[in-house]
Amino acid sequence: MRMRWRGLTLATGAILFAAGAHAAPATPEMLANACAGCHGTYGGSAGPTMPSLANQSKTAIVEAMKKFKSGERLSSIMGRLAKGYSDAQIEALGGYFSAQKFHPTVQTVDKAKVARGASLQEANCSRCHLDDGKDGKDDTPVMASQWLPYLQMQMADYLSGKRKIPEKMEEKTKPMSREDLDALLHFYASVK
Numbered sequence: 001m002r003m004r005w006r007g008l009t010l011a012t013g014a015i016l017f018a019a020g021a022h023a024a025p026a027t028p029e030m031l032a033n034a035c036a037g038c039h040g041t042y043g044g045s046a047g048p049t050m051p052s053l054a055n056q057s058k059t060a061i062v063e064a065m066k067k068f069k070s071g072e073r074l075s076s077i078m079g080r081l082a083k084g085y086s087d088a089q090i091e092a093l094g095g096y097f098s099a100q101k102f103h104p105t106v107q108t109v110d111k112a113k114v115a116r117g118a119s120l121q122e123a124n125c126s127r128c129h130l131d132d133g134k135d136g137k138d139d140t141p142v143m144a145s146q147w148l149p150y151l152q153m154q155m156a157d158y159l160s161g162k163r164k165i166p167e168k169m170e171e172k173t174k175p176m177s178r179e180d181l182d183a184l185l186h187f188y189a190s191v192k
């Protein structure tokens, strides 16, 4: 049995191994191995449609996993995957990735948009996306150095209503133009 995802072929062995009921409980490192193909061994994303998990708050990772598991958060892959993990395993995974070092991503961004985004973020986003998006507190994900295509996909899902947008965040995003929101994503993608 193999799982295919956007050209990426994953042997499900690692996942079954991590999620299965084996005699000795899996260590956080062992559990995290099943995430490495997409999120990197130390939580640095392996590709442009996947987020880095390194240095995210434990709460943000755990909350996201629970929302994927219940189907509350839209996903291409995580919904199916999260169902294989118990709450205790999700806690262990959150602990593992939150302890990894911030992962800078080298990618191409539009300089003019970065400058525009930089001028907008303080007034509109910095209350929750702290320290230029490098610091995620509580349930707020780290935005800095995430892949631009990933951020753009998530923003498109929020704007179309496919992903439930936090109420207080929507108060900020609603009055903004699509261009300004995109400029903000270029800014966050550029932060190292």
Ligand code: HEC
Pocket: 005, 008, 010, 031, 032, 034, 035, 036, 037, 038, 039, 049, 050, 051, 052, 053, 060, 061, 062, 064, 065, 074, 075, 076, 077, 078, 079, 081, 093, 141, 142
């Ligand atoms: C086959 C690739 C793949 C694997 C394996 C995978 N993920 Fe993901 N992950 C994704 C993608 C893609 C997303 C974006 C949501 C979606 O479309 O599913 C994501 C999103 C996430 C998010 C949301 C982060 C944010 O910034 O909002 C968390 C948390 C997460 N994954 C945790 C995990 C954990 C923990 C594992 C291992 C148990 C794992 N993922 C394994 C591809 C993967």
Ligand code: HEC
Pocket: 051, 064, 124, 125, 126, 127, 128, 129, 139, 140, 141, 142, 151, 154, 155, 164, 165, 166, 168, 169, 172, 173, 181, 184, 185
């Ligand atoms: C009141 C707090 C708050 C404000 C203000 C806010 N956000 Fe957020 N943002 C959040 C939270 C919480 C999440 C995770 C929510 C979830 O799980 O759906 C999030 C998630 C995101 C994500 C998805 C990232 C990921 O990895 O899943 C994007 C993109 C984003 N915000 C952009 C912005 C932009 C751009 C602004 C400024 C215009 C902004 N946010 C203002 C709280 C906020």
